[in-house]
Amino acid sequence: MAGMVAGSKRARGGSGRVKLEEVARKANVSTATVSRAFNEPDKVSEEVRQRVKDAARALNWIPNAAGRALASSRTHIAGAIIPTLDDEIFAHQISGMQTVFSERGFTLFLGCSNYDPDEGLRQAEAMLARGVEALAVVGENHPPALFDALNARGIPYVVTYSYNKLSPHPCIGFDNRAAFSRITEHLLSLRHRRFAAIFQPDTNNDRVKERLRGISEALAAAGLEIAARDLMMGPSTLEFGATSFARLMTQPVDVRPTAIVCGNDNLALGALMAARESGLDAPGDFSITGFDDLAISSRLSPGLTTMKVDNQEIGVLAANELLAVIAGRQERAQSREVVPDLKIRDSAGEARVR
Structure with missing residues (x-):
């Protein structure tokens, strides 16, 4: 032996x-x-x-x-930088990317910017130093130095969770402005005329800016707007959704909003919890919408009217586009649009004008 x-x-x-x-x-x-x-x-x-x-x-x-x-001038490493680890929507995107890259023998490095563009740049530079062959970043709100570094090295990249036909970057995602215009138009079709919004911060977040723009444009077309007092912006938490709803409902019943557009499901679900505690209900006393279609959103009562985005598909499309460039099948990643699906449920109904 x-x-x-x-x-x-x-x-x-x-x-x-x-x-x-x-x-x-x-x-x-x-x-x-x-x-x-x-x-x-x-x-x-x-x-x-x-x-x-x-x-x-x-x-x-x-x-x-x-x-x-x-031996081959190849590292078989790809990178992805997301803004937070606390949101399941980005986990789904990463899951899609991981599956595709793994099947092709690539390791996926993950970085988190915490919505800080400078931290995102540091993460990208660290990945470049380790030889990543491709990179995916969320949104376009990044320092020019990040895109300059990628282009100078000939590293293919994509911007995810956003789609803009006028963007200089290859985008894999959806049109945030159009999605929220559509949600607002749905509420307008239900004869709502007094609107409020509960949103996550728009600082360093181009997707939120586009969502608010979509609401504003749809309302403006109907001769309406959201009053400054009715726009609540803060952490993307159940608690902020709940406290924002409580503040909105302190107004007299004949002037307070009848329709509340939320930046995501988390905020909307917090608002619905606060409504239940205060004896109000949707759609009887108000209507409310979310975005993302979290698993719980269709299971609560009332079911939340929201937009479903296939975030895993975004990850799969992003990885395939990057691999196509790496393999030499195309010179640059191509933009791909994923169209959200409006899920109409019980939380939004006809306005009851008082």
Whole structure:
């Protein structure tokens, strides 16, 4: 037994580490095939790829990323920077990206900017230093230096969760302005004329700015506007939704808003909780809408009227566009629009003018 161990170590250069050749022998393939199975998996059949992975796992062999990068000028690393880890919508996007990149042998690095553009830039620079081959960032509100660095290095990138036909950047997402115009128009069709809005901060957030613009434009077309006192902006929490609703309802019943547009489901659900505590109900006393269609939004009573966005599809589309550039099939990532789906439920009904 000791001789076998010693012999095995000599075959591995005295280090005790498994070599590429041993994986190839165990999988009954060439060393080039082992390399392709990890570096270019689409060029190897699924059966062979699985055999190689099983052999590598049995031998406890892990590809040396640094060595692969030196040998091929490739790192097989992609990056994504999101604004927060506290929101499930971004988790769904990352899940979609992870699935696609993993199938193609890429590792996905994740960074969080906490809605700070400078922190987002630092995250991007750190990823570039580690050799990311592609990058996805949320929204367009980033320092020019970030996009300059990507373009100077020829690194393909996409902007996610936003879609703007006039953008200089490839966008994978939806038109935030159009989505909230549509929500507002739905409430207008229900004869609402007194509107309020409960929103997350628009600082360093181009998506929120576009959402508020969509509401404003739809109301202006109907000769209406949201009074300054009826625009609540603060943390994207249940608590802020609840306290904002309570403040709105302190106004006399004949002047207080009958329709409340919320920047996301979290804020709307907080408002609905506050309404229940104060003895008010939707759509009897007011109407309210959200955005995102969280899993709980259709299960509460009343069901929340909201917009559903397939965030996982955004991640899948983003990864596929970036991989197409990496593979040389196209020079630049192409913009792709994901159209949100308006979910009409019981929280919004006909206005009852008092």
